[in-house]
Amino acid sequence: MWEKRMEWPLNAAAVLFLVAYAWPILQPSLGHTGRVWCEVVTWLSWAVFALDYGVRLRHAEDKRAFLKSNIFDLAIIVLPLIRQLRLLRLVTVLNVLNRNAGLSLRGRVVVYTVGATALIVFCSALAVLDAERAQPDAPITDFPDAVWWSITTITTVGYGDRYPVSGTGRVVAVGLMVAGIALLGVVTATLASWLIRRVTEADENAQAVTREHLDELTREVKALRAELAEQRAGVSPEASEPLGTARG
Amino acid sequence: MWEKRMEWPLNAAAVLFLVAYAWPILQPSLGHTGRVWCEVVTWLSWAVFALDYGVRLRHAEDKRAFLKSNIFDLAIIVLPLIRQLRLLRLVTVLNVLNRNAGLSLRGRVVVYTVGATALIVFCSALAVLDAERAQPDAPITDFPDAVWWSITTITTVGYGDRYPVSGTGRVVAVGLMVAGIALLGVVTATLASWLIRRVTEADENAQAVTREHLDELTREVKALRAELAEQRAGVSPEASEPLGTARG
Amino acid sequence: MWEKRMEWPLNAAAVLFLVAYAWPILQPSLGHTGRVWCEVVTWLSWAVFALDYGVRLRHAEDKRAFLKSNIFDLAIIVLPLIRQLRLLRLVTVLNVLNRNAGLSLRGRVVVYTVGATALIVFCSALAVLDAERAQPDAPITDFPDAVWWSITTITTVGYGDRYPVSGTGRVVAVGLMVAGIALLGVVTATLASWLIRRVTEADENAQAVTREHLDELTREVKALRAELAEQRAGVSPEASEPLGTARG
Amino acid sequence: MWEKRMEWPLNAAAVLFLVAYAWPILQPSLGHTGRVWCEVVTWLSWAVFALDYGVRLRHAEDKRAFLKSNIFDLAIIVLPLIRQLRLLRLVTVLNVLNRNAGLSLRGRVVVYTVGATALIVFCSALAVLDAERAQPDAPITDFPDAVWWSITTITTVGYGDRYPVSGTGRVVAVGLMVAGIALLGVVTATLASWLIRRVTEADENAQAVTREHLDELTREVKALRAELAEQRAGVSPEASEPLGTARG
The missing domain is CATH 1.10.287 (Helix Hairpins)
Structure with a gap:
């Protein structure tokens, strides 16, 4: 099976993308050669995803149905051409969690939620740091600050000691807030379904x-x-x- | 059927109202003629809603029952005579989503929630900008700031980098907060019902x-x-x- | 029936208490005579509650069971002797909503939630204003500010433009936050039970x-x-x- | 039974640990001898937990299964060697609530939630005060402030009048935020299960x-x-x- 064979290459591409995306942000002093290499790795990992999508589309019996049910995958391939949205591709790394976990539905929800939350917090911190660093008087200036801000945002606490001021940073923040509401919803729903199950036995x-x-x-x-x-x-x-x- | 025939005129009236409401707020330099035109369009769209309500009331067999079950529609017709509340009329645009969606209950809830949230954020940003602009030392001064503030409020994050200081602005904020709690509730409830359904199969x-x-x-x-x-x-x-x- | 006959006197006592509690806070310039009158009314309304409790205890067949199941009522009678906690007595006004509503369980939950939220916001604003006014450099100085702060707190938005600095004010705030979590829980649970009901038909x-x-x-x-x-x-x-x- | 016999010694050890942990933080003027004594008590209470774990491991028939199902207990024994994480051990005091309550599932959830929330707020306030005191210009400087901050964080209100600035303080804050989301989830789920139960009768x-x-x-x-x-x-x-x- 193509999907079975592509599991690890896709994961590797996702991790490489993550590293190549994070490096120049975390080490602003990185020289020109390093930045070019990171850019190359980013594009190569993108190519792996594009290739995977192409092959799966070719193998699909009903092409129209495939396009419809994989609209999200197509977005992940097309959107990164816009620089900031490239980050969205990282969501694919979650497929690993989804595919490998031989767990109950609730167990899978828990693993997926924890993994997705950690990844979203990490990537948002990177993206917001990248966007805010150029800003004069921005409250977010280093990576620990950015992670701290990400967590206060996704948990909807929002102290306001750190907040983005650039347009891009605010778009990332909106994504985090939406993720925060989803996180709250998933935690509550999982607890409720467990409790209701116990009570309705x-x-x-x-x-x-x-x-x-x-x-x-x-x-x-x-x-x-x-x-x-x-x-x-x-x-x-x-x-x-x-x-x-x-x-x- | 009257209701079928009125679907598109009502939607058009809602969109026109939205445009005529937003324009003078987004372009404060708009001249007197432009402002008058916007005012006229606002009243015309209101007239369409009032007409629709009147005709439906006339066609209703049991007038008392109609008045009771359409109390919200009546409020939408009567309340706009108070300037700030006119904004509430925009909620009617959601009827489009409600009527056209040939979806399951959960699908309809999702479409409705996303649509309502977007509309509420947009309209609240407009209303708060309109109210705060006159205020000296107000933290909200342009439309992007107002949208950013709307989103941090509806998600209950509340950084506090932007907040309304005028009475009207605070009333809009309270509406947004209530919407935010409802949003959290709807997201969680939808997830919970899906999860419980899967588990109780x-x-x-x-x-x-x-x-x-x-x-x-x-x-x-x-x-x-x-x-x-x-x-x-x-x-x-x-x-x-x-x-x-x-x-x- | 005693409980039937006492319904309106108790409600009247609750409203009188509310007015007598609110007046000196909302009008700080109130003279000494006015303040004494408010104090007298406060104690009279307290006496009505104490009398009601005493009569019901006397009529109860199983005194021990009555004491156990009405521990909350006893607290409402005893605690007001501590000045700040007197405010808790206002919760009894909610019994009206509870007793009169000939509604379904969900309808009663909605009426009760809206009523309780409004009352809690109003009373907390009064209590916090009373506590903070004495404080130098307190961010909360007038009633609209106090109401605004109450609402941002109960919805867990928490901008931080207003916050209590005195010990008493913070205790009121903690009560509001707990009420906020309960509010979120009740809204979500009501929506979830409605949605699950519809889906499990x-x-x-x-x-x-x-x-x-x-x-x-x-x-x-x-x-x-x-x-x-x-x-x-x-x-x-x-x-x-x-x-x-x-x-x- | 070993577990029955160890119930009270473990609780006593937990309370002693709590006191010995809290004392030097709440009384910074405590002399060297006092600090040494607190340190000794801390290690003794740790020894009780370690001993209990060792005996239970020895009595276990299937050692591998015991290690697996008590991984959390092992963490509580091993992690305190890292100073800041020692605090985690306090969670064990909750076992008392869990073991003694002869209540329905929902009743146990309520007791456990209230107890855990109170303990988490208290311990987080201590830990954050310990971490922030060393910091120049830290907004959290005394215990009431720390408790106030803990509560605004766990309820996800997050005014931003107080927030941690040190790394350790922020780690404690993240724990509190996660606890806050869990708290919201548990409250909502308990209410939902009660309401659904009533409706599905x-x-x-x-x-x-x-x-x-x-x-x-x-x-x-x-x-x-x-x-x-x-x-x-x-x-x-x-x-x-x-x-x-x-x-x-």
């Missing part, structure tokens, strides 16, 4: 009791039928055959 | 099993009845008719 | 189908029994009596 | 009705079978035996 017991009643009834009807068959074989024939002999 | 399977048991039992009883009928037709009649002949 | 339909199957089965068994009775009355007697006559 | 009634139908059907079938037995004993035998005598 009584319902299932009620179901089980109903089924037991039903089984008892079935046994009763079977006994009735057996009795009838016995009566027919033992009594009625006795009653009809002797009559025949009486008649004969 | 086992319940439905239990139901299906119960029904299968029931069907088996029904087959058993039908077989019993058929056997009895056979016995009656084959054995008992044989037993009774010969007796009749024996008697004859 | 299919379950009930499945139940109905099961019951229909069951009814069909019951009809089948009844028909079987009727047939058997017919057979017994028509065929078997015919079969046995002629035999008797044949024997005779 | 109709479902159980439907179940009960189904079961009643089923019982009626069972009675019907039993009556049928009894009738058949009667027919067989009364009519058919009469029919067959006379036949036998007729034959004889």
Whole structure:
């Protein structure tokens, strides 16, 4: 299978992209050659994703259906041509978590939520630092500050000791806020579904009791039928055959 | 149908209202003529809504029931006479989303939530900018700032780098905060209902099993009845008719 | 019934308490006589609550059970002796909403939530204004500011443009924050239960189908029994009596 | 049982640890001897936890399974060797709440949530005060400020009048924010499960009705079978035996 074979190359491309994206931001003193190399790696990892998408599209039986159900993947390929949105591609690294986890639905939700939250916080911190550094009087000036700001934003705490002032930084912040609302929703929903499950186990017991009643009834009807068959074989024939002999 | 025919005129009126409301706020240098035109368009779009309400009220069989169940629509017609509340009328544009979406309940909730959130953020930014601009030393002075403030408020992040200081601006802010709590609630509830649905599919399977048991039992009883009928037709009649002949 | 008769006096006492509590805070220039009158009204309304509690305790058959299940009411009577906690008594005004609403569970939750939120915001604004006014350099100095701060706190937005600095003010703030979390929880839970109800109506339909199957089965068994009775009355007697006559 | 016997020593160790941890932070003027004593008590309480873990590991039949399912306990033993993380050990005091409460699932969730929230707020305030005091120009300088900051953070209000500036303080803050999201989730989920339970009681009634139908059907079938037995004993035998005598 193509998708099975591409799992690790895609993950490697995602990690390489992440490193090549983060390096020049975290080390502003990086020379021109280093920056060019990072740019090259970024484009190569993009090429891996584009290639994967192309091959999957080619293998798809119903091309139109594939395009429709993979609209998000297509966005990940096309949007990075706009520099700031390239960052969105990192979301694909989450597919690893999604594919490998042989867990229950709730377990998968937990793993996915923790992984996605960590990745979103890290990438947003990078993106906002990149955008704000150029700004004079920006409250966010180094990476620890940026991570701190990311976390206060995604948890919707929002102290206001650090906040973005550039347009790009604010767009990243909006993304983080939306992620924060989703995070709150997922945590609550997971807890609620667990609690409701525990509380509604009584319902299932009620179901089980109903089924037991039903089984008892079935046994009763079977006994009735057996009795009838016995009566027919033992009594009625006795009653009809002797009559025949009486008649004969 | 009146409601079907009025769908697009109402939407057009809503969009026109939005444009006529936004223009003088976004371009403060707009001359007197422009402002008058915007005012006229605003009142015309209001007239369309009032007309629609009037016709629907006239067509309604039970007028009292119509008034009761459309109290919100009546408010939208009457309240705009107070200038700041005119803005509330924009909520009607959401009816488009509601009417056209041939989606599942959850799908409709998602479309409606995203649409309503975007519209509320946009309109609140306009309203707060309109109210704060007159204020000396107000932290919100241009449209991007107002949108940024709207989003930090509706997501309940609240950095505090921007906040309204006028009474009207604060009333708009309170509306945004309430919308933010509703937004959080809707996101969480949608996720929870999806997760609970997925987890409780086992319940439905239990139901299906119960029904299968029931069907088996029904087959058993039908077989019993058929056997009895056979016995009656084959054995008992044989037993009774010969007796009749024996008697004859 | 005592409880029925006391409904309106208790509500009146609650409103009077609210007015007598709010007046000296909202009008700091109120003279000494006015303040004494407000104090008297405050104590009179407290006496009405204490009397109501005493009569209900006397009428109760199981005094120990009454004390246990009305521990909150007792707290409302005893705690106001501590000045700041007197404010807690206002929560009793919510009993009106609770008692009068002839609504569904969800409807009652909505009415109660809106009413409680409004009352909590209003009372917290009063309490915080009372506590902060004495403070030099306090950010909260007038009633509109206090209400604005209350709302930004209960919605967990927390801009930080206004915040309490005194100990009492912060205790009120903590109460507001807890109320805010409860508010978010109630809104989300109400939405979730509505959405889950709508989505799980299919379950009930499945139940109905099961019951229909069951009814069909019951009809089948009844028909079987009727047939058997017919057979017994028509065929078997015919079969046995002629035999008797044949024997005779 | 070891676990039963160790319940109170462990709780005592937890409380002693808490006191020995809090004292030097709350009283910065504490002399050298006092600090040494607190340090000794801290290590002794750690030793009690380590001993308890060791004995339980020794008694465990499947050592590998014990290690796996008590990974959190092991972390609590090993991590305190890093000074700041020692604080995590306090979470064990919650086991008391968990073990003793003979309550329903929902009741246990409520007790646990309130207890854990109070403990987390108290310990975070201590930890952040310890970390921030050394910082010049830190906004958090005394214990009431630290508690106030803890509460504004865990409720995700985040005014921004107080916030940590040191690395350690920010790590504590992140823990508080995560706890805040969990708190919101637990409150909402508990409310939702209660509300859904109340609303879905109709479902159980439907179940009960189904079961009643089923019982009626069972009675019907039993009556049928009894009738058949009667027919067989009364009519058919009469029919067959006379036949036998007729034959004889």
